Amino acid sequence: MRYIESWTPATIVATRDLTPGIREFLLRPDCVAVESYPVGSHIQIGVTIDGRPQTRCYSLVGEADAQGYRIAVRRAPESRGGSRYLWSLAPGARINITLPISLLQLDWSRRHVCLVAGGIGITPIVGATQALARRGAEITLHYAVRSRDDAAYLNVLETLLGRRLTVYAGDEGHRLDLGTVFAALPQDAMTLFCGPMRMLDAARHAWEAAGRPIADLRYETFGSSGLLPTEAFRVRLKQEGVEVVIPHDRTMLDVLNDAGHEVMSDCRRGECGVCAIDVIDVDGEIDHRDVFFSDRERREGRKICVCVSRARGTITVDTLRRADVI
Ligand SMILES: Cc1cc2nc3c(=O)[nH]c(=O)nc-3n(C[C@H](O)[C@H](O)[C@H](O)COP(=O)(O)OP(=O)(O)OC[C@H]3O[C@@H](n4cnc5c(N)ncnc54)[C@H](O)[C@@H]3O)c2cc1C
Numbered sequence: 303m304r305y306i307e308s309w310t311p312a313t314i315v316a317t318r319d320l321t322p323g324i325r326e327f328l329l330r331p332d333c334v335a336v337e338s339y340p341v342g343s344h345i346q347i348g349v350t351i352d353g354r355p356q357t358r359c360y361s362l363v364g365e366a367d368a369q370g371y372r373i374a375v376r377r378a379p380e381s382r383g384g385s386r387y388l389w390s391l392a393p394g395a396r397i398n399i400t401l402p403i404s405l406l407q408l409d410w411s412r413r414h415v416c417l418v419a420g421g422i423g424i425t426p427i428v429g430a431t432q433a434l435a436r437r438g439a440e441i442t443l444h445y446a447v448r449s450r451d452d453a454a455y456l457n458v459l460e461t462l463l464g465r466r467l468t469v470y471a472g473d474e475g476h477r478l479d480l481g482t483v484f485a486a487l488p489q490d491a492m493t494l495f496c497g498p499m500r501m502l503d504a505a506r507h508a509w510e511a512a513g514r515p516i517a518d519l520r521y522e523t524f525g526s527s528g529l530l531p532t533e534a535f536r537v538r539l540k541q542e543g544v545e546v547v548i549p550h551d552r553t554m555l556d557v558l559n560d561a562g563h564e565v566m567s568d569c570r571r572g573e574c575g576v577c578a579i580d581v582i583d584v585d586g587e588i589d590h591r592d593v594f595f596s597d598r599e600r601r602e603g604r605k606i607c608v609c610v611s612r613a614r615g616t617i618t619v620d621t622l623r624r625a626d627v628i
């Protein structure tokens with residue numbers, strides 16, 4: 303699959319703090335009318351980090367609104383700085399954005415839909431809730447947050463769902479048990495999930511354990527959060543006989559490409575597998591942050607998606623022998 307992007311300049315029309323750590327931005331593109339877009343669409347935004355241009359993806363919140371595109375950005379304190387950059391922008395600021403891209407597909411014929419969100423993963427779920435509610439679907443929403451103060455869009459969701467919304471606030475000791483949630487669903491139900499990688503792994507295991515078809519679990523993950531801390535690691539290139547250091551704030555893909563070891567990429571968020579290369583040896587541990595490889599492939603550790611995945615220690619790779627994954 304190719305991820306085709308059309309870029310347009312845009313203006314930040316308004317901002318609003320939804321929680322202490324989540325800020326909403328209303329963006330109006332130049333010269334393009336804000337037309338309806340599929341639920342679950344996201345846009346890319348050009349950000350500047352340490353003087354370098356980069357891009358970050360943001361889900362569109364809610365159904366299309368003629369005023370502009372609405373996004374909500376969580377300020378990630380321990381990060382490369384894309385969210386910090388956006389938080390530094392005030393109304394009137396000019397940015398570049400893509401037109402909406404839709405990769406998340408819902409089966410609108412389903413009567414029962416279970417929605418699951420973790421933290422900032424609520425952003426694509428708001429529009430899905432609105433669209434499903436309008437169609438009269440039987441919806442339940444399970445929303446896990448650290449504390450109620452961190453829960454964005456609670457008013458909108460409570461109005462739409464009433465008692466069909468359950469908030470699991472960690473600081474109140476209220477934990478989301480996905481096994482119990484999935485076991486209680488009618489057989490024809492599908493689930494739409496958006497949350498961190500660790501929670502997605504739990505959802506996939508619980509869904510399979512409940513004997514449900516994996517195609518009925520649709521998910522979006524915002525990528526990049528792994529199981530190990532984000533720290534520098536070393537990559538040895540077997541063919542070239544060189545070793546490079548991947549700093550904590552850069553991806554393996556960018557470092558290898560900047561050093562002239564060309565690695566192909568497409569989605570740059572761990573979904574398509576285009577950037578996968580062969581791993582020959584691991585002195586440490588790989589932190590797979592993609593959603594492309596199966597559990598078995600991750601355990602085997604013979605390939606790595608260099609756009610998002612990282613490691614601890616030193617890994618030896620072969621950039622010339624691309625993994626046969628596409
Ligand atoms: C389809 C899609 C939709 C998204 N929608 C939203 C949304 O609605 N709202 C929102 O706030 N975010 C969303 N994101 C995430 C967003 O694109 C950014 O990743 C986020 O804002 C953090 O960017 P950052 O540069 O501040 O942090 P990043 O550096 O990208 O850090 C994010 C996390 O990755 C870890 N990390 C730090 N450095 C690295 C590194 N070098 N390599 C890999 N990981 C690292 C950090 O521990 C941190 O927790 C979405 C992502 C995708 C792919």
Ligand code: FES
Pocket residue numbers: 566567568569570571572573574575576577578592594607608609610
């Ligand atoms: S470029 Fe798509 S998984 Fe890395």
